[in-house]
Amino acid sequence: MTAAAHSPATTGKTFDLGPAAELVSKEEGHRQPLAPEFVSLEDFSPLEVAYDFGRVRREDIEAGPRSIWRYKHLLPVPSTVEQHPNTEPGCTRLVRADNLAKALGVKQIWIKDDTGNPTHSFKDRVVAVALAAAREFGFKVLACPSTGNLANAVAAAAARAGWDSVVLVPKTLERAKILMSAVYDGSLLAVDGNYDDVNRLATELAGEHEDWAFVNVNVRPYYSEGSKTLAFEVAEQLGWRKPEQIVVPIASGSQLTKVYKGFNEFAQLDLIEDSPVRIFGAQASGCSPVSSAFKGGHDVVQPVRPDTIARSLAIGAPADGPYVLDIVRKTGGAIEDVTDEEVVEGIRLLARTEGIFAETAGGVTVATAKKLLEAGKLDPDAETVLLITGDGLKTLDAVQDGIGPKATVAPSTEAVDEALGLR
Amino acid sequence: MTAAAHSPATTGKTFDLGPAAELVSKEEGHRQPLAPEFVSLEDFSPLEVAYDFGRVRREDIEAGPRSIWRYKHLLPVPSTVEQHPNTEPGCTRLVRADNLAKALGVKQIWIKDDTGNPTHSFKDRVVAVALAAAREFGFKVLACPSTGNLANAVAAAAARAGWDSVVLVPKTLERAKILMSAVYDGSLLAVDGNYDDVNRLATELAGEHEDWAFVNVNVRPYYSEGSKTLAFEVAEQLGWRKPEQIVVPIASGSQLTKVYKGFNEFAQLDLIEDSPVRIFGAQASGCSPVSSAFKGGHDVVQPVRPDTIARSLAIGAPADGPYVLDIVRKTGGAIEDVTDEEVVEGIRLLARTEGIFAETAGGVTVATAKKLLEAGKLDPDAETVLLITGDGLKTLDAVQDGIGPKATVAPSTEAVDEALGLR
Structure with a gap:
């Protein structure tokens, strides 16, 4: 049975997926028509969408809807996509995080806060x-x-x-x-x-x-192309330019590769300048196959059995691991991993400084950024974006031991003042 | 001790709160300078902000930030408000809810989905x-x-x-x-x-x-003026007009009164036509003092001791109750209340039909809309907006008994097919 054996009848049919032109294998570049297939039967590598973009201008994007569909001319979707009922994700906040930057001793940090999406990731x-x-x-x-x-x-x-x-x-x-x-x-x-x-x-x-x-x-x-919209939005929200550094959590690794692709497509279309962006990867130590490969200087990722509170990143056999290694190395980034204790500290640091409550994956990103800074791998003088991809309300167990009310008090002003050390 | 006795020294000081001109008492219209006070010492009624708006045009709003600050010329805030670190709330989705409308047998429903705000309410x-x-x-x-x-x-x-x-x-x-x-x-x-x-x-x-x-x-x-932005956004998102009907949950009642005020201010500034909007109120039966007063034909709200799963609405002595009664009556609306079982059904109905997971307050709104329709009080042929003001992730206890996985299965295709009744 092949990957395509039982998909809906596609033989001879052409599909309207907007600018998407064909599928191409990641390893050897074999091309095939658009279809619901994911592995090349030529070289057994993953298939990726190739495009025929035509001209895309900033004005076209800026005039579009306040959702990822403003970028529909760069996605494998029909041009009428927004007319079908959908959750209208995207256009989440890019928060200038001066408090966090100060706490970490860096010049400028931006938080891409994807907790604002419809299901909060x-x-x-x-x-x-x-x-x-x-x-x-x-x-x-x-x-x-x-x-x-x-x-x-x-x-x-x-x-x-x-x-x-x-x-x-x-x-x-x-x-x-x-x-x-x-x-x-x-x-x-x-x-x-x-x-x-x-x-x-x-x-x-x-x-x-x-x-x-x-x-x-x-x-x-x-x-997976949907993850490009994170890069598109960051670039547009920064005033049509790339950041100098970006830290991305790694589960399958797909997101990191697509963030890279998104910046490249914007540059290729002359929507932004093709300035360098160093891409960094973040994992939890309890599931850090890509970080281990990076630190060991390997090109191949050895699968692991996950054991971490960062369950949304707990993919022991990350499909895009090798591509992540390649991108991080060629952009001059790095990959690091952090303990579960550091993950919780990362969640609390972001909440305390910026009022943003991230899930464990966000804790991984913040804690990894801190560790990379301390190791001199992230440049404190370069503008840095952290991707916060999910919501703290979904991983309450991770933080419940360390936090809670300062005290339980009787309903009197004396009790309140006493609990706060004011009398 | 008066309401103002211990506020920061304000005597003789003037404050820059943008278009806000003074405070006015809700009962007798006594006027006093802007200050951190909330009760009139003349008539002991709540104080409300009065404005000197000047001219506000649609273009000014449309050119503003994608947050409530696009309406800063209609709020008691300095004109530089967005330059101070804040959570940048607002501009949440207005979702055309055709599936829910069909399920309820009405022409058109819009969901104002405020779960997309930074802390999801x-x-x-x-x-x-x-x-x-x-x-x-x-x-x-x-x-x-x-x-x-x-x-x-x-x-x-x-x-x-x-x-x-x-x-x-x-x-x-x-x-x-x-x-x-x-x-x-x-x-x-x-x-x-x-x-x-x-x-x-x-x-x-x-x-x-x-x-x-x-x-x-x-x-x-x-x-409380911040709640006006719900009305502002609904009107702008509808293409600069009022809906015909809107259903608003009632806790203190403040939100409902400010939604009404927001529509009125937009009309007064000629930003929208002054078409009629019927305003409906929603409460949980376990805390329904305003609904009881409405149904009993009273102008005064008798405090109750709350007992409902809709804890975010569990205010037994709602400060703005009398004003809510007045607005609902004069706009031709109604107030209804629903049982905790109906609240859970409301949450599930909205999730099942539109993919939006509301907290118990949202369940109150949806279930009340259903009840008002069945009673012939909401017009099924009129365009209706439901305010969904909070997130289901915050009130999981309310739904946990009724929902969960269909089954727990072994990792085999046979087990999956069997669990789904496919073999």
Whole structure:
């Protein structure tokens, strides 16, 4: 059975995915028509979308909707994409984080706060693109294996679009992520295994159910393009330019590769200057296969069995690991990993300084930035963007031990003053 | 001790709060200079901000930032407000809810989805305005009594601004709201009492601590104006016009009165046509003093002891109750209340149809809209806006009994197919 064996009948059909022209294999550049396929049968490497952009101007983007669809001319979606019911993700805040910058001793930090998306993580971006492509390919069910944020995004997007969903999660997932997936009333299944088991299961199911679009499996080439919008927005929000440094959390590694691709496409279209941007990767030490490979000087990523509170990053066999290593090395970045204790400290530091409550993945990013600064790998004099990709409300267990009310008091001013040390 | 006795020295000082001109008492219209005061000493009614707007054009608003500050010329804030660190709330989605409309049998519903705000409730709007006014008045500490959402918003806004915060909550508050208040590292105190006890305590403390701005007590006239931005955004997002009907949840009642005021100000400034809008109120039956007064034909609201899962609406002595009754009656609206079971059904209905996960207050709004439709009070042929003011992740306990995975399965395709009834 091949990757394409059971996808909706595509032979001879052409699909309107806007500027997307064909699929190209990442290793040897073999080209093939647009279809719901994700692996090249020529060289067995992942397939990626190639485009025929034509001219795209800043004014066209600025006149577009306040969502990722303002960038539809750079995404594999039909030009009418925003007319179909979708969650309208994107255009989240880019916050100038002077308090955090001061605390870390650096010149300038910006927080890209993707907790403002509809289901409060960056996954709404990629799912919206996957749904648009899946609709064009004729799929009927939106599906995914997930560590949680993707489950929330798929279940919500399917509900909004009036589609059925099949969402597979490890049974050990955080309560908030389970409930926020279940509430949309699709088919949520808890799987007795870790994420890598669930992911393998999804690949098998994608081959057997011809009308199921597993967003991160059989429509992955389209889905993953959604992450480019993080780079697009950062560049537009900075006043049409790249930052000098950006720190990106690594799960499968897809996001980091697409952030890089997004900046490159903007430069290629002369929307921004092609200035250098150093790309840094962040992992939790309990699941740090890419960080280990980077530090060991390897090109290949050795799979690990995850054991970290940063469950949204707990992918032991990251599909895009080798590409991440390549990009980080060629841009002059670095990859580092942090302990669970440092993750919690990272969450608290960001909350305390900027009033932004990130999930564990955000804690990983902040703590890794701190560690890279201390090691002299991040330049404190360069403008730095941190990607905060998910919400603290989804990973409350991670912080609950260290925080809470200062005191429980009787309803009297004396009791309050005493609790605050004011009398 | 009067309301103004211990506020920062204001005698003879003038404050730059943009278009705000003076304070006026709601009952008899007594006027007094802008100051951190909230009750008229002439007639003991609440003070409200009066303006000298000058000319405000649609173009001025459209050219403004993508936050509530695009409406700064209609708020009691300095013209430089966006230059101070703040959470930049507002400009949340207005979602065309065709699936929900179909499920309820009505022509057109729009969801104003305020879960997209920085701390995921509408409270970020009012707190941002309160902080701006408090800064101008010379306060040093941002404080509040809260049922949860306000606690999150105050603690986050203070952290972002570099201010200390004192946040008082009932000790029985939901875990998510406690943790999300504590993480920003201000002074969070759990009070042994219900919200009305905590509120009384805050009023006493505001009189004793001259540099504490209790956002919803001593700077309440400014704070409450922030809710006007809900009406402003709805009108702008509809293409510069009012909806025909709007359903607003009632806690203190302030939000409903300010939504009404917001539409009126837009009409007064010729930004929109002064078409009729019928305003409806939503309460939980376990705390329905305003609904009871409405149904009983009373002008006075009899306080109750709250007992409902909709804790963010659990204010037994709602300060703006009489004004709510007046507005709802004169616009031709109605007020209804729903049981806790209906609240949960409302949350699930909205999630299932539109992919939006609301907190219990949102469930109250949706369920009340359904009940008002069934009773023939909401017109199914009129365009209706529902205000969804808070996030489902904050009230997980309310939904956890009814929802969860369809099944827990082994990591095999057979197990998945069997669980889904496909073999």
